[in-house]
Amino acid sequence: MNGKTVLYVEDNEFNLKMVRQLLARTAYRLIEATDGELGVATALRERPDLILMDIQLPKISGLDATRQLRADPRTAAIPIIVITSFALSGDDQKAKDAGATAYMAKPYSPRELLQMIRKLLPEQ
């Protein structure tokens, strides 16, 4: 298991399960966190190669978590894909402002998500 590590911060177990199954057939290793605080803690501890951050999370929001990670030199360089509510609502701009590398509107296509992960973090 030398694959690159992807951290998915999401509180919905079905979405976690879906991404888990999506990445199961790839070389990526998935680690999970179910709220914003845990997300930040896990990222600092595990130093993943890429983070998928849902925008609406318990405790602290995905945007705040992103800002905290960007502010910390240990995690500042990790690419973060923020999963926004709706591309048209201005969430994408908020995500960019918080320091997201890229954003993807929910509901996202698993196929497109995987393409984006591969683009930002080549599998091999």
Place this chain on the structure above:
Amino acid sequence: MRWVAAIKVSVHGKLLAGYLLVTLLVIGMGAISLQTISKMSSQSHQLDEAHERVHASQEIQHALAMQMNFTAMALLLRSETTVENILRENNRFNNTLARLEKAAQPEEVELIQRIRAAQGEALTIVADIANLIRDGKVENAMQLQHDKQYPLYLRIEDFVTQLVVRERNKMDQLRASVAAANRTTLVLMAISAVALMLVALLLGFIISWSFILPVQKAHGFLSEVAKGNFAATIQVPNRDEFGALAAHMNHMSQELHRLYDDQCRASQELEKLNTQLQQASEAKSNFLANMSHELRTPMNAILGFVEMMLDEIYGEIPPQLREPLVDVQTNGKHLLRLINDVLDLSKIEAGRMELVLAEYSVHDVVEITRTSLQSLALEKGLDLTTEVDDGIPLAFGDGKRITQCLMNLVGNALKFSKHGSVAVSVKQQGKDLLYRVSDTGIGIPRAELENIFGEFQQVDTAITREFSGTGLGLNITKKFVEMHGGRIWVESELGSGSTFFFTVPLRMDHVEAT
């Protein structure tokens, strides 16, 4: 004034009474003047009479002198013939005396009778003298004349003089009386005129102020009412039309007060209701905004899992399962569109929709629309053509919302056309961009053209069933166009297609977006 005001007589009556009083006083003054004039006229008549009597007395004196003269002539000429002249003079004397007696005052009558008696005696002496002359006894006649006739004439002369003096005195008295009456009349007239003037002024003053005071009070009262002080009342002593007016004004003020209170209560209730409604509306939009993410999360799982199944991540799927899975996916996507539309609309309604202004390319807007809907057009066998003027510069506005608008219109056009084509074009018209989407679809009945941009409006429910759709797309499109300061309209002929137009400014003012 208060007393006059309180008299229970109409304004009309008061004015008439005032004028009548002044008129009566003038008539009274006239009557007094007439009386004075008549008195003066009578005194003047008396004066004339007295004058006449003096004149008569003088005539008597003259006759007397003539008698003396003729007597003297008879004596000188020693002829009694001139005595006849004395008789003629005597007749004149008697006539005049009779005239005098007729006009004489009672106290003068006695004097006149004495004159007549003396004259009678004188005539007897004249007769004696005539006889003496005829008998040639001139010496005796002269003696008689000297002893008897002359003193008698002197006595008569004295009587007449007394009469004249008396008349003169009387005339002086009369003159003094007339002058006094004249002065009295003048003073009386002057006093009357001044009094009349004062009465007229006083009446005018009192009556007019008894009208002016209530008018002034009404003025003050109305100003108070106009300021919103409905508790104000007007109190006037008048019991005439002004009193009635004041009573009406008080009634009006009470009514206004009551209406104002009702209005206030109604307004408060409305305000309360409005606040409640606003709270409810805000709660609704908050709820919907929060629901946005909550709804998307399960949608994400549903659509994600279906896509992964169709991508055969879980292994090969049996062919008979592919179609139902695609159906699940199609309906899931439709449900998502519905959710998006409802959320957009709720944000717009709540006034929380803000445009994100930036520079954007009109070519991109059209291209994104074309690529997104190309597959739907191909599926339905429709021709989707786009045409954008080359010269259009970079636009400034909310490019994503403009794209959403164009996608709604093109999506509808594709949805409602069974064959033919859908043509999209964008032109620059001065400072505006004109978007045009025409189709060869079923068209819109004339009567529906106005309603089509309303909420939940579709031409009829049968069509809704056949073509599906949220019924919100056009409403949202209209609102976004209007938020840009643009305009949307449609031209259509039933059965041969519709053309939708909308304009947005090429470059929005920054001010408009706020």
